[in-house]
Amino acid sequence: MTLAAQHIEAMLFVAGEAVPKKDLAKLAGVAEGQLADILTEISQSLFGHGITLMDTVQGVQLVTSPEVGAFLGTFVAGGASALSRAASETLALVAYRGPVSRYDIEVIRGVDSRRILSQLVFRGLVVKDQTPGKAMLYDISADFLMHMGITAKEQLPKYEELKNNERLRELLSADIT
């Protein structure tokens, strides 16, 4: 392992939470372009370990690996609560369609979803992405992936199929006119 990779791995261990890539590059004194290679190096060196590297929109984070998930699942997760039907429905849409606008979520669910979305944001399961002049978009968070026991949303069942559903795209674009 290169020294830079060791530095970044150590920082991620100490941080214990997601660190934005920009901050990580700055703190470690490497160019942002270089960071991707370093992260791949760390990822590969952790192969077959009880911890793994998770890379999401919120940043990079060390978490326990999916291979030990079943074992950790036998312990009580502190204060975690089950998903309500409204929450799981909305999360399914955000996960498969994200980044997605509230409008699109409501077209598919058929109900006003303002309240449930703000609850999910508050619980840290959904993150907001606001580009000036554009509709607020919602995407799922690193926390959501961790509860589901996966390291990227592409690992969700039928991800490609539901992400690129042709008929759904027609339905959504038809409604905007």
Add this chain to the structure above:
Amino acid sequence: MAKLSIKLEQFEGPYDLLLELVRQEKLDVTQISLAEVTAAFLEYVRAGKLEPSLIADFLVVASTLLLLKIRLALPAFTPEEEEEAVELTERVRMYEIYRTQAESFRRQWDSEPLLPAHFYGQTSVIQTEKIAFPLFTGDGLRGFFENVLANLPKPAAPMAHLIVKGRTLQQSLQLLHIRLHEVKRIFFHEELQKATPQDTAVSFLAALEMARQHQVSLHQDRHFAAITIEKI
């Protein structure tokens, strides 16, 4: 015609209700099956159990359903909103796909989680029983401040909480079923070897549930005596 046995359940929205009604009839989502459950849908809306914030959404769908029904009954009649009626079928199908995924989310949730560092070390918020009553005089404020200082919670020592999950009610029911299959009568306490207090409580619930369903009868001669569970 769908029975209104689902009347008391809260639905997540009009598509949710439609889907449930169509499934009760063991049908796929088609224009025809949607038209068939229109009456049951309207009945549910009329029953007035809806959350006020959802009423408008249900009414929009109700009107589209009526259009759909008219269109199927009178093929010559083509209202302007024909497109909407066709779209409703697509929407309910689409909703069905995501609702199915949502169900699998709930099963997968926290079953095999990934955890960050310090996860089990998070301690709960410290609550103090003592309440300080401020008196707004100089002395009172000083007393209040001293009281606060004296009652400052000690910083929490980091500690790991690894608590083994107990049996679920489902598992306890299963265990009792298996045992009662082997022998007709068992003593409740004999089923609890090495059980944690939580397991004991859950097993007791399971026994009560089985009695409620008339699968077993429970006997106890006097308070705190052994409880027998007998298969009916």
